[in-house]
Amino acid sequence: MSQQQFWKIWERFGLFIIILIGVVGLSLLSPNFATMTNFKNFINQAAVVAIAGAGMTLAITSGGFDLSVGSVFALAACFGARILIDGSVAQSIFVSLVVGAGIGLLNGLIITKLRVPTFIATLAMMTIVRGAALIYTKGRDINIITGPAREAAYKFFGGGYIFSLPVPMVLMISVFAVFYVVLNHTAFGRHVCAVGSNEQAAIYSGLNVDRIKIAVFAIVGLTASIAAVIQTSQLMGVNSGSSGLGFELQVIAVVVLGGTSLRGGKAKLFGTMAGAILVAIANNGLNLYNTPIFYQYLVFGLILLLAVSMDGLKNKFYTPAGAWAQRI
Amino acid sequence: MDSVLQLKAVTKIFPGVRALDAVSFDVARGQVHSLVGENGAGKSTLIKILGGVFTQDSGKIIFDDKQMNFRSAHQSQLSGISVIFQEFNLLPDLSVAENIYIGREPKKGPFIDRRKITADSETILKQLDVNLDPKTIVESLSVAEKQMVEIAKALSFKARLIIMDEPTAALSEKETEKLFEVIRALKARGTTILFVSHRLKEVFAISDRITVLRDGRFIATKDARQTTEEEIIRLMVGRDIKSFFAKSSDHSQSVMLSVRGLNFQDSLRDISFDVRCGQILGVAGLMGCGKTQLAEVLYGLLPIERGEIVLNGRGVRIDSPQKAIELGIGFVSEERKENGIFPGLSVLHNLTMAIIRKISGWSGIKLDRQKERDTLRSYAGRLDIRYHRPEQEIDFLSGGNQQKVLLARALASDCKVLILCEPTRGIDVGAKVEIYSLMNELAKKGVAIIMISSDLPEVISMSDSCITMYHGRITGYLNKEQMTETNIVACAVGQKTVGIES
Numbered sequence: 037m038s039q040q041q042f043w044k045i046w047e048r049f050g051l052f053i054i055i056l057i058g059v060v061g062l063s064l065l066s067p068n069f070a071t072m073t074n075f076k077n078f079i080n081q082a083a084v085v086a087i088a089g090a091g092m093t094l095a096i097t098s099g100g101f102d103l104s105v106g107s108v109f110a111l112a113a114c115f116g117a118r119i120l121i122d123g124s125v126a127q128s129i130f131v132s133l134v135v136g137a138g139i140g141l142l143n144g145l146i147i148t149k150l151r152v153p154t155f156i157a158t159l160a161m162m163t164i165v166r167g168a169a170l171i172y173t174k175g176r177d178i179n180i181i182t183g184p185a186r187e188a189a190y191k192f193f194g195g196g197y198i199f200s201l202p203v204p205m206v207l208m209i210s211v212f213a214v215f216y217v218v219l220n221h222t223a224f225g226r227h228v229c230a231v232g233s234n235e236q237a238a239i240y241s242g243l244n245v246d247r248i249k250i251a252v253f254a255i256v257g258l259t260a261s262i263a264a265v266i267q268t269s270q271l272m273g274v275n276s277g278s279s280g281l282g283f284e285l286q287v288i289a290v291v292v293l294g295g296t297s298l299r300g301g302k303a304k305l306f307g308t309m310a311g312a313i314l315v316a317i318a319n320n321g322l323n324l325y326n327t328p329i330f331y332q333y334l335v336f337g338l339i340l341l342l343a344v345s346m347d348g349l350k351n352k353f354y355t356p357a358g359a360w361a362q363r364i
Numbered sequence: 365m366d367s368v369l370q371l372k373a374v375t376k377i378f379p380g381v382r383a384l385d386a387v388s389f390d391v392a393r394g395q396v397h398s399l400v401g402e403n404g405a406g407k408s409t410l411i412k413i414l415g416g417v418f419t420q421d422s423g424k425i426i427f428d429d430k431q432m433n434f435r436s437a438h439q440s441q442l443s444g445i446s447v448i449f450q451e452f453n454l455l456p457d458l459s460v461a462e463n464i465y466i467g468r469e470p471k472k473g474p475f476i477d478r479r480k481i482t483a484d485s486e487t488i489l490k491q492l493d494v495n496l497d498p499k500t501i502v503e504s505l506s507v508a509e510k511q512m513v514e515i516a517k518a519l520s521f522k523a524r525l526i527i528m529d530e531p532t533a534a535l536s537e538k539e540t541e542k543l544f545e546v547i548r549a550l551k552a553r554g555t556t557i558l559f560v561s562h563r564l565k566e567v568f569a570i571s572d573r574i575t576v577l578r579d580g581r582f583i584a585t586k587d588a589r590q591t592t593e594e595e596i597i598r599l600m601v602g603r604d605i606k607s608f609f610a611k612s613s614d615h616s617q618s619v620m621l622s623v624r625g626l627n628f629q630d631s632l633r634d635i636s637f638d639v640r641c642g643q644i645l646g647v648a649g650l651m652g653c654g655k656t657q658l659a660e661v662l663y664g665l666l667p668i669e670r671g672e673i674v675l676n677g678r679g680v681r682i683d684s685p686q687k688a689i690e691l692g693i694g695f696v697s698e699e700r701k702e703n704g705i706f707p708g709l710s711v712l713h714n715l716t717m718a719i720i721r722k723i724s725g726w727s728g729i730k731l732d733r734q735k736e737r738d739t740l741r742s743y744a745g746r747l748d749i750r751y752h753r754p755e756q757e758i759d760f761l762s763g764g765n766q767q768k769v770l771l772a773r774a775l776a777s778d779c780k781v782l783i784l785c786e787p788t789r790g791i792d793v794g795a796k797v798e799i800y801s802l803m804n805e806l807a808k809k810g811v812a813i814i815m816i817s818s819d820l821p822e823v824i825s826m827s828d829s830c831i832t833m834y835h836g837r838i839t840g841y842l843n844k845e846q847m848t849e850t851n852i853v854a855c856a857v858g859q860k861t862v863g864i865e866s
């Protein structure tokens with residue numbers, strides 16, 4: 037295999053090949069890996085990160101990113117959990133999603149209308165929203181103890197099955213299906229890529245760049261709150277201080293791992309899903325060997341470095357076919 | 365004659381263009397020597413070679429009797445040449461003194477000897493008779509003051525040749541006068557000045573000798589006292605103009621766009637003109653004359669401060685490019701990379717970006733890919749855009765083909781007024797001719813075209829009529845007969861006006 041061929045295959049299937057090697061390897065090494073219970077464990081973990089990752093993919097494609105998703109995750113979880121104690125499941129989920137989308141909308145407005153740089157705006161929002169979550173719960177845990185029927189219904193989102201598939205997995209696939217359509221089959225998706233590729237050119241082409249950015253951030257908030265509902269349902273409780281801590285970096289890392297360029301303009305949507313699954317498998321493998329959780333941080337960082345450096349090497353050694361022909 | 369600088373057959377070739385073609389001339393010691401020529405004559409390339417930014421492909425540079433081959437800006441500076449570019453090389457957050465001595469600060473132990481740099485800077489500034497506190501932070505200075513800091517920096521290097529690139533472009537009349545005093549003082553000390561400018565009045569006011577470049581070639585060096593502005597203009601222009609297409613303008617057509625008393629800051633002052641359906645209006649002027657701002661105001665990128673725009677008989681307010689496009693105004697920018705193409709996106713997506721919502725069902729929720737591809741195919745045919753596949757990234761197209769895609773993007777919105785900024789800059793001759801014939805075709809269909817261009821032969825051969833701008837004002841309304849290069853250049857450098865009632 038020539039170097040060109042290698043990089044060509046790597047570009048398209050690299051992440052999936054590594055996942056495959058991981059799955060086969062772990063199945064051979066550990067008798068507990070290839071079981072239904074364990075599959076459910078890691079797919080649940082992957083789904084939470086992947087769903088927020090879908091939103092983040094959109095943000096990074098538009099040339100931005102959102103540091104507040106961890107805090108939004110926490111606040112949406114707190115509101116959802118608190119409301120479920122007295123209210124219905126529908127009310128709880130509705131409020132969670134509105135909180136997420138609302139804060140995202142606010143992020144978008146601050147960035148576009150007040151002209152605050154994305155980094156600062158979402159960083160500030162990260163601490164503001166975390167503070168709000170702590171104030172709202174007075175720093176205490178919320179344990180969802182309510183009617184058994186309501187508890188069972190809420191548990192469905194994190195632990196139920198649809199056609200014997202785990203619900204978080206179904207939700208993940210649905211979210212990605214919707215995002216796929218939005219990115220590839222709507223004018224909005226096209227415009228998001230345009231803003232990320234060259235914001236000035238987007239303005240000159242008559243796109244309403246502000247409105248596009250606001251929508252993108254609202255969507256990011258929405259996906260973070262969907263992820264929050266799934267995890268709250270799994271834990272049946274939430275701690276306002278630790279919930280979603282470091283989640284924003286995990287989500288951004290998974291998007292980058294998936295191959296979406298931080299320069300914007302190009303989305304690798306399914307790369308994000310693959311990235312989330314890869315990280316979940318790695319963590320799962322470490323768990324099966326009872327490795328302390330500290331090692332998960334280490335391995336996560338190494339995977340990220342490896343993936344991004346492979347990408348850098350690819351760009352150095354490989355040019356897509358036909359790209360140069362027109363220049364000559 | 366004692367020459368400080370001798371150029372012998374200096375040649376520099378960029379892909380596809382001979383920027384300098386065997387240029388030879390001498391600069392006498394202690395003189396103010398001006399370098400003039402149209403845009404693209406090779407002035408910038410020449411001073412970049414002298415400043416060590418570029419290296420010549422062949423030819424000799426002899427400075428102070430030593431043959432030089434500058435490999436870096438630093439080398440050139442050390443040997444005694446200082447170039448003051450239009451964009452200053454100053455660090456805005458540092459003081460005047462720190463800027464003058466940046467990179468070679470005298471030390472006292474591990475620390476910068478602030479007292480020494482302040483005192484030394486003060487001495488230099490005093491020599492220049494400039495009243496400036498060396499401790500002032502550069503950011504707070506005016507353009508003219510920053511220029512003085514650059515000159516002081518040049519003197520601190522003991523520069524024997526100071527090259528100034530369009531030094532008066534951003535100065536007021538008074539500031540220009542002050543600059544000239546400083547130049548005369550420098551000359552009295554034996555420093556040689558190479559003065560690059562478009563403004564002939566200033567050139568004549570300050571120079572001992574004038575060298576004219578045209579199309580990368582040396583044309584003549586004249587003694588300032590023995591020549592006239594008219595002769596220099598003739599030398600700058602003096603080429604045979606082959607008109608690409610003979611067109612007859614039809615004045616019976618109705619007025620499409622009418623601009624009255626437009627103002628924007630200092631860049632646009634009382635701009636008024638009309639463009640008729642099917643007419644190509646050329647806009648000529650030097651860099652910084654306001655022609656770019658004019659285009660941006662008409663496309664809603666800049667707000668209007670005063671004045672009105674009447675489109676098709678109806679007063680309109682254009683506050684965003686979206687609004688402009690809705691009203692039927694198309695725009696192709698001169699900065700293809702900066703605000704034109706979407707790098708990394710496909711040719712197809714680049715072309716249809718502005719119309720994709722319009723041509724798709726349910727206001728953009730359901731893309732009509734068939735219609736999209738048809739649009740590409742139709743424009744690719746009309747403009748002869750050459751690409752491999754619709755999915756090919758636009759980055760890999762040639763400049764000319766990228767330009768055609770941008771033109772197609774503007775046309776796809778069905779514009780009635782088309783604003784083109786430097787439509788053929790940096791593209792090859794074949795693509796140029798195709799763009800010209802497309803412009804004529806559009807004009808025949810009744811589109812009003814405003815063409816802003818620095819390329820005089822282009823303005824003259826393509827335009828039905830032409831306006832010239834100078835310092836934000838219109839200095840000439842020229843009809844086809846009045847449109848000679850001499851006339852346009854004279855108006856553009858503020859030497860005369862045509863068609864203006866005073």
